Amino acid sequence: MPQRFDFSIISEKALASTAEMQSFLTKYDTDAPTRQRVEGLAQKFASRFDAINVNQPKIDGKSTNPFVLSAFARTQSISMVSELDQLIAAAKMFSSLETALGRVVEDVVPSSYGWSQVHSESHSLLSEIDSAKVQRSSSTVFLAALKSGPSCINDSMVSQIANAIATHWEQWADNWKVNNVHYIVGMNYSTGKNSNKKDWHIVRLAAEKLSEKGLAFSEPCIRQINVKGKLKLQAQNRFKASTDQKNITVEVLQGRNFWAAIGDGNSDTFFEVCAALALALSALNPSPLPDAPITVGLDKVISHANSLRSEKFETGAIQWFTLFVRHFVDAIH
Known part of the structure; x- marks a missing residue:
């Protein structure tokens, strides 16, 4: 279960x-x-x-779906096919634009706040990273994976991203010549309340895989809480773990909070x-x-x-x- x-x-x-x-x-x-x-x-x-x-x-x-068109026309009292024209166009164009806009946001926003774009081939060392920012004073690289909306992540993506974190995070530290990796799964808009929670399950699964590798956790992503005498597993936004030499933080942020992180806390x-x-x-x-x-x-x-x-x-x-x-x-x- x-x-x-x-x-x-x-x-x-x-x-x-x-x-x-x-x-x-x-x-x-x-x-x-x-x-x-x-x-x-x-x-x-x-x-x-x-x-x-x-x-x-x-x-x-x-x-287009004829059953949907008929139902929509009936519920909206649309009697002429010509009245549907702009509505059909808008619905289909919205779908097409959603696909294109993810890349536009990746290209435009983080770079305006001092982040560098990360270009790589699929299933490579850096393929689950869209943007990076190095803070030399704390020997930390901040890495962001930008996700286009509250329901865009599926189970296969959860597994793929969590595997990449658990497998490559030390190489990421070496790549940017730092001791600390801070990986953010970021939702471009909306909120944690609206999320399908698959973004958080990336954090959970990455923590499980790193625990299996023997990392020590100073901050878990799951805490046991007592609610009216019943124990519950409460999801946290992030975890922190470490080896003898390197440290990793993985967190999930949505909408307003995500862009605050991109803007250095602003x-x-x-x-x-x-x-x-x-x-x-x-x-x-x-x-x-x-x-x-x-x-x-x-x-x-x-x-x-x-x-x-x-x-x-x-x-x-x-x-x-x-x-x-x-x-x-x-x-x-």
Whole structure:
């Protein structure tokens, strides 16, 4: 019988407040280095977005499902085929873009915060590493594997990445000439609450494999806790282990917390990413969203956005910024 874990720490709510958002927008308005960094990110995003070749949707007997089309038309009171055209196009293009955007994020964001991209062939020494940053003062290399969303990791990926960590981590230390390896499984957006928890199982399986190799653990990724007289196995975000000469930390971070780690602990980093995504749309002269949107939760986004002020951001851009922020947290308050 598979073990059951308590994910209360992993799933702790990630929040953003409108006060934080306003503070960031004020900083963007008044702090030149912040503005230059965000504008640089926005230019890189816009350039890469423009270069994406999105496949046009087709009615070819396999790309769309007739039962889904009929059900959708019925539930949405769509009477004409022509009304479906834009909706079909959007749905299919979203799917195509999700595949392409993972690489764009890898290429654009970490390098803007001093990380180096790691290029390698599949199933090689460095193939489970996307970005690296060396801190010589602590003899540590920080390594990041960027994952595109909360449900993108499957069981085979868990095994593959955990095997790579357990097999290669000492070689990684030698490769960067350090004594300490800090490996991060990072989710580009969303939260630990929304994760399918496969990202954490990478940490768990890597710990099991390293334990079998005889490493000593100073911080485990599973702790026994007593809840109302019952023992539970509580999942932790990371573990720390060591040999006589080298140390390894493996942790999982999602959304806001992940980008804070990429930005050297700066909790505003994800705000900068969201602002850059909004600025990447500036050429379109974004208009404010309608007051009564169809999508559940979008009304709250509009309400929060309308409470924010900026000298540099127009109302439409602030709404896009707020919409993007909501994707990195469980709630805005």
